[in-house]
Amino acid sequence: MTKHPISKKIGLFLGPLLFIAFQFLPFEIISEKADTVIATALWMVFWWITEAVSISVTSLLPLLLFPIFKVMPIDAVGANYGSPIVFLFFGGFVLALAIEKVNLHRRIALTIIKKTGTTPNKVVLGFMIATAFMSMWISNTACTVVMLPIALSVIRLLVDDADGFTKQDQNFALSVMLGIAFSANAGGIATVIGTPPNSVLIGLLENEYDIEVSFFKWMLLGLPFSVVLITVIYYVLTQWMFPNKGLVFNASKDVIQSEYRKLGRTSAREKHVLVTFAVIVFLWIFRTLINNLIPGLALSDTTISILGALALFTIPFNLKAGDFILNWNDTQKLSWGILILFGGGLALANGMSESGIIEIIATNISSSNISILFMAVLLITLMLFMTELMSNVALTAVLAPVVAGIAIGLDIPMLYLLIPVTIASSCAFMLPMATPPNAIVFASGYVKVNQMARVGLVLNIISIVLLVFVFKFFVPLIF
Numbered sequence: 001m002t003k004h005p006i007s008k009k010i011g012l013f014l015g016p017l018l019f020i021a022f023q024f025l026p027f028e029i030i031s032e033k034a035d036t037v038i039a040t041a042l043w044m045v046f047w048w049i050t051e052a053v054s055i056s057v058t059s060l061l062p063l064l065l066f067p068i069f070k071v072m073p074i075d076a077v078g079a080n081y082g083s084p085i086v087f088l089f090f091g092g093f094v095l096a097l098a099i100e101k102v103n104l105h106r107r108i109a110l111t112i113i114k115k116t117g118t119t120p121n122k123v124v125l126g127f128m129i130a131t132a133f134m135s136m137w138i139s140n141t142a143c144t145v146v147m148l149p150i151a152l153s154v155i156r157l158l159v160d161d162a163d164g165f166t167k168q169d170q171n172f173a174l175s176v177m178l179g180i181a182f183s184a185n186a187g188g189i190a191t192v193i194g195t196p197p198n199s200v201l202i203g204l205l206e207n208e209y210d211i212e213v214s215f216f217k218w219m220l221l222g223l224p225f226s227v228v229l230i231t232v233i234y235y236v237l238t239q240w241m242f243p244n245k246g247l248v249f250n251a252s253k254d255v256i257q258s259e260y261r262k263l264g265r266t267s268a269r270e271k272h273v274l275v276t277f278a279v280i281v282f283l284w285i286f287r288t289l290i291n292n293l294i295p296g297l298a299l300s301d302t303t304i305s306i307l308g309a310l311a312l313f314t315i316p317f318n319l320k321a322g323d324f325i326l327n328w329n330d331t332q333k334l335s336w337g338i339l340i341l342f343g344g345g346l347a348l349a350n351g352m353s354e355s356g357i358i359e360i361i362a363t364n365i366s367s368s369n370i371s372i373l374f375m376a377v378l379l380i381t382l383m384l385f386m387t388e389l390m391s392n393v394a395l396t397a398v399l400a401p402v403v404a405g406i407a408i409g410l411d412i413p414m415l416y417l418l419i420p421v422t423i424a425s426s427c428a429f430m431l432p433m434a435t436p437p438n439a440i441v442f443a444s445g446y447v448k449v450n451q452m453a454r455v456g457l458v459l460n461i462i463s464i465v466l467l468v469f470v471f472k473f474f475v476p477l478i479f
Contacts, residue, residue, distance in 0.1 A: 011050025019043040023069070033355035036069040041348060041398060048394040055391050056337030059344025062351060071351050080350055081343030084302040085203030089342065091305025092193030093334050095277060096138035098312045098325050102269040104277075105134050106146055110260045113150070120244050124175045125234055127151055128183040132230050135187030136194045137277070139335065143184045144437040148444065151176045153255045155446065171242035174451060177441040178242075182233045182429055182459065184437035189426050190226040192218050192301065196338055196393035200345050201422040204400050207346055208353050209414065213479075215284035215301045221478050225423065225470060232462055241455045272317055272325055280308035338393070345397025358405035365409025372410050376417060376471045379403055381464055383424040388434045392425035415479045420467040427463040430456030 022029075022039035029035050040061055047058040063081070067074040099105050109130040116126030127147055134143040155173045188195030192202060192215050202218070205211040238244070283290065283304045291297055312326045352358050379399075387395050403421050407414035428434035430453050432442035441447055 007050050008052045011046050011052035014050075015043040015046040015052065018046060019065075030360060031356065033069075033071050034357050034360075036065065036071050037348070037351040037355045037357060040065050040071075040351065044344070044348065044394075045398055048398075049390045054337060055394055056340045056344075058394075059341045059397075062344055062347035066347065066351055072354055076350070077347050080207065080346035081340065083203050083207055083343065083346055084300065085199050085206060085346070086339050086342050088202075088302040088305045089193060089196070089199050090334075090339060091302070091307075091309040092137075093339075094309035094312060094326065094331070095280060095305075096142070097330055097334060098273045099138055099277065100142060101326065101330060102267065102273050103263065104270045104273055105138060105142070107260075107263050107266065107270065109134060109146055110150070110256060110263070113256055114260060120172050121175075121238050123154060124172070124179050124238055127176055128179040128230060128234055131180050131183040132187030132190075132226065135184045136191045136226075140184035140188050140195065141436040141440070143187070144180055144440045147180045147184075148440060150256070150259055151180060152444065153259070157255065168244045170446075172244040173446045174242045175237040175244065177444055177446050178452065178455060179233065179237055181435070181437040181441040182237075183230055185426055185428065185435050186226050186229045186233065189229070189423055190219060190223040191215070193305075194222075195426050196342070197396040197422050197425045198222070200342060200393055200396045201400055201418055203342060203346050204349050204404070205415075205418070208349060208401070209404070211415070213415075214288060215304075216286070216288065217478065219285070221419065221470070221474060222423075225466070225474075229427070229463065229466065232466075233459060236455060236458060236462070241458070269317060269325060272315075273312070276308060276311050276315075276325075279311075280304060283307075341393055341397070345393070345400075348397060349401040352401045352405075358401060358408070361402060361405030362408035365406050366411065368409075370410070372412060373468075373472070375406060375410060376420065377464070377468055379406070379417065379421045380424045380467045380471070383421050384427050384460055384464060384467075387425045387428045388431045392428065392435070396422055396425050413476075413479070416471060416475050419475050419479070420471040423470070424463065424467055427460065427467075428456075429459040429463075 019039045019042060022035060022042060025035070029038070043065075044058050044061055047053055047061075048055050063074070063077050066072045066077045112130035112133065113123070113126035116122050116129060127150075131143050131147050134146070155169075155176065185195075189198070192198050192213075198218065202213050205213060283299065284301060287299050287301065287304065291299055313324060313328070315324070317323045317325055383395065383399060400418060400422065403417050404414045407417040410417075428438070432439045432447075432449060432452060438452065442449070442452065
């Protein structure tokens with residue numbers, strides 16, 4: 001039996017103790033309701049940071065505490081766990097499940113790598129583009145798990161060649177490994193369903209402020225930012241930090257061709273899923289145009305997502321045999337915990353709003369003389385470096401409502417601040433524990449902590465600069 005870390009033991013008791021201390025103070029800090037919400041947030045944050053229990057279990061706390069302490073009735077709290085944004089992500093998860101089940105993601109990845117070429121830097125670029133593209137639609141963990149064995153096969157060619165594992169070989173291995181991890185993180189920024197923090201933000205905007213951000217509108221900003229960030233990552237890795245000049249190997253082409261041949265011809269199941277995937281993405285992108293052409297249709301991103309999920313469960317692959325692409329047993333692999341985490345984040349945000357905490361933050365900020373640009377830089381930097389240490393979705397759930405209050409106090413549209421701050425939560429490049437892709441490539445043995453931290457610090461600083469540009473110029477242009 002593995003020993004339970006001391007940090008988790010401390011967190012397990014410290015979370016509820018802080019709640020009790022705040023809840024039963026002999027005086028009110030703000031108000032009875034607001035103090036309960038702050039106490040609940042503290043409990044959740046400590047359990048999220050220390051991972052004393054699963055972050056999804058922590059997300060159930062508002063469902064228990066808010067009704068008991070009269071912050072909100074149980075039906076109002078429960079509604080957050082059934083928010084449309086939760087079902088948008090559910091549909092996205094189901095689509096990802098089907099893509100993985102028929103092995104379509106592996107075929108897409110290998111096809112992209114084949115197209116980019118087989119010189120060392122082009123191989124790095126191919127792995128990065130393939131990982132980033134898949135990360136737009138399926139979890140960054142799944143992307144990394146798919147890419148890692150292919151990358152390791154290529155790296156082993158260098159380990160086993162005549163001159164051994166030279167400095168140039170090591171640089172190539174580092175570029176491939178870190179390129180995969182960092183592209184998995186950056187690729188998800190491009191779409192609403194690419195990474196959970198994006199959906200937490202959009203759920204907050206819809207639930208609390210009646211602001212809708214469509215799939216297409218998010219992509220207008222997210223996709224260019226993702227492309228620019230991945231381009232920067234590629235040049236930092238291959239031209240600056242780990243150049244592999246003079247490295248030549250042709251056998252990588254054989255490895256990639258061999259992996260591709262193992263897949264065989266594109267199966268009818270893959271084609272079925274590919275058509276469904278293409279239709280859903282088309283509807284997401286052109287939803288507004290379709291709604292204008294067909295008045296009364298009222299398609300939303302969530303209804304399109306559910307349509308895709310239902311299609312995979314209900315359109316027969318083989319009617320005679322009663323064979324469908326997905327059956328309900330497949331959903332055992334679904335990330336149900338993330339859906340609960342969304343609900344907990346939205347419930348916490350709702351509690352902050354209902355208890356007047358957001359209003360107090362807004363009032364205090366509006367009465368101060370803080371520079372808007374300074375505040376934006378501070379919040380982006382805070383989010384980016386904090387996400388190195390705790391779950392980015394949990395962090396977004398806690399900080400996004402606060403940032404909304406700050407934006408109101410600064411008298412600027414809240415999207416101007418919320419979007420770059422939320423994107424910052426996906427720019428964790430320094431530490432292995434920051435994201436699952438970082439941890440997976442670190443476990444390969446080809447990356448050391450100091451190497452990841454060195455390049456990660458550079459990329460974090462560049463990300464802050466890029467996000468300040470997004471705040472200043474691009475969010476106002478699109479939103």
